[in-house]
Amino acid sequence: MDFELSDDQLALRDGARELLDGLASIERVRSVVEAGGGIDTELWKAMVHQGWTAVELSEERGGLGLGTVEIAVLLEEVGRHVAPAPFLSTVLALGALERAGEHERVDQLLSSEGAACIAWDARADAVRAERDGGGWRLSGRSGPVPYAPSADIAVVAAAADDGSGLFAVDLGVAGQPAREPALDQTRELGWLDLDGASAVHLGGADAVEDLLDRAAAGASAEMLGSASRALDMAVEYAKDRVQFGRPIGSFQAVKHRCADMLVDVEGMRSTVYWAAWCIGARDRDASIAASTAKVWCSDAAKRVMASALQVHGGVGFTWEHDLHLFLKRSQLDQVSFGDASFHRQRLNAMLRPRVEAGESVI
Numbered sequence: 401m402d403f404e405l406s407d408d409q410l411a412l413r414d415g416a417r418e419l420l421d422g423l424a425s426i427e428r429v430r431s432v433v434e435a436g437g438g439i440d441t442e443l444w445k446a447m448v449h450q451g452w453t454a455v456e457l458s459e460e461r462g463g464l465g466l467g468t469v470e471i472a473v474l475l476e477e478v479g480r481h482v483a484p485a486p487f488l489s490t491v492l493a494l495g496a497l498e499r500a501g502e503h504e505r506v507d508q509l510l511s512s513e514g515a516a517c518i519a520w521d522a523r524a525d526a527v528r529a530e531r532d533g534g535g536w537r538l539s540g541r542s543g544p545v546p547y548a549p550s551a552d553i554a555v556v557a558a559a560a561d562d563g564s565g566l567f568a569v570d571l572g573v574a575g576q577p578a579r580e581p582a583l584d585q586t587r588e589l590g591w592l593d594l595d596g597a598s599a600v601h602l603g604g605a606d607a608v609e610d611l612l613d614r615a616a617a618g619a620s621a622e623m624l625g626s627a628s629r630a631l632d633m634a635v636e637y638a639k640d641r642v643q644f645g646r647p648i649g650s651f652q653a654v655k656h657r658c659a660d661m662l663v664d665v666e667g668m669r670s671t672v673y674w675a676a677w678c679i680g681a682r683d684r685d686a687s688i689a690a691s692t693a694k695v696w697c698s699d700a701a702k703r704v705m706a707s708a709l710q711v712h713g714g715v716g717f718t719w720e721h722d723l724h725l726f727l728k729r730s731q732l733d734q735v736s737f738g739d740a741s742f743h744r745q746r747l748n749a750m751l752r753p754r755v756e757a758g759e760s761v762i
Contacts, residue, residue: 403673409473412466416477419446424483426722429586432484433725437585439515439550444485448513453490457498457506468614468680472621472672479625482729484586486515486547488618493518493555496566496611500602505553505568514552517545517571518615519592521557522742527594529558529565529601536567536601538594546732548590549579556594557608566607567599574598584728613690615737617675620690620697623733624668626726627697627704631661633723634711641713648711657707664700671696688750691743698740701730 405413423443432440447453455470457463464470471491478487490509493516497506509516519527519542527540538558548554554569574597577590603610635658638649648654671693678689705727709716716723738746751761 405469405473409470412470413473413477415450416452416474417480419450420477420481420483424481424485426481426725429482429484429725430722433585437582438484438579438588439486439547440484443483444515445513447485447487448510452487453494454510455491456495461498461503461506462510468617468676469673472617472676475618475621476625476628476672479622479729479733480629482586482626482629482725486517486551486587488615488622489518489547489551490514490516492516492611492615492618493553493568495614496555496602496607497553497568499610500566500568500600500607502568502600502602505600509553512552515547515550516553516555517548517551517590517592518611518737519543519545519548519554519556519594520612520615520737522738525559527556527558527592529560529567529599532598536599538567538569538597538599540594542592542594544580544582544589545577545592546587546589546736548577548592549588551576554592555602555611556592556599557611558599562604564605564608566602566604566611568602569594569597569599582732584732586725586729587732609687612737613675613679613687616690616694616743617672617679619733619736620668620675620693621672623697623701623730624665624672626730626733627661627665627668627701630704630708630723630726630730631658631665633726634658634661634708637712654711657711661704661707664704668693668697668700688747691738691746691750694738694743695740695747698734698743701734705730 423446451464454463455466459465494506521543529536529538551571554571556567556569558567577592580589582589638654639647641648675689675693678686715721754761
């Protein structure tokens with residue numbers, strides 16, 4: 401079996417990195433943050449024009465005809481650059497709309513260079529859906545939703561009398577929320593007040609679980625990119641910083657920290673791309689792989705960021721150093737679409753029946 405990226409996937413990664421090096425350089429990201437944060441509209445337009453948001457659409461539908469592994473490749477680069485653009489939420493929403501047959505809404509969102517947000521909450525009854533004649537109407541208030549203040553469409557997981565369901569809400573009609581203060585200023589946050597909002601039904605419990613799998617894997621890919629960049633920054637600093645007449649990277653304690661960070665990052669890479677492949681291949685273990693990636697990456701990202709701060713010493717804790725941008729981005733990804741505890745419980749629920757039946761869990 402070949403576990404390496406293909407030549408086409410490597411070319412996609414290199415092209416994405418070239419775009420983001422120019423339009424999401426750390427200096428440019430800082431300028432967005434210092435201006436109040438949110439979306440870099442020039443960057444987002446460039447990503448849309450290059451077909452990033454249509455990566456999963458078939459070529460007949462005007463897309464690139466690629467899959468979830470390619471999306472993970474792009475998301476790793478987004479995390480590596482802490483790019484202030486709503487790529488993950490928009491590509492998730494477009495996928496959910498396309499699978500539900502809402503082709504007109506997909507085309508409209510793509511042609512307008514619009515953005516979408518995903519309202520998913522671990523509290524199953526945070527948002528409820530009720531039938532309203534031939535349609536649906538929502539009630540309740542979501543938790544904090546990245547990019548909601550600028551989104552055109554919200555894809556919302558809601559509880560209904562016949563189980564959970566997935567719904568699309570036009571925020572141009574329902575109203576866009578105000579921007580709320582956020583720790584991670586490379587992304588904006590808003591709370592969706594959905595009382596009385598009309599919605600389009602995209603699917604039932606299976607659609608919610610599929611979206612959760614894709615979202616968990618996507619957030620994990622972003623964490624992988626951020627952690628990989630933090631590791632590179634720590635190693636470079638350890639080579640350059642001189643203490644007691646020697647680079648600090650020559651000290652055993654620093655060497656061990658960097659080695660542990662590398663082990664964590666490579667573990668993150670394995671789980672992310674396993675999850676991405678399983679989802680794309682519709683493997684029976686897709687949900688297990690997605691939750692495994694979210695658990696491992698959430699925990700490993702914490703360790704990597706903590707070690708990167710320690711290697712940098714006092715300067716790593718300052719606003720002037722860039723490390724805090726990656727730390728804060730990672731912290732939001734760790735709790736988005738279920739934290740590690742939630743996904744451990746989800747794994748337990750999925751694997752227990754196999755154990756009780758005497759089946760292998762591997």
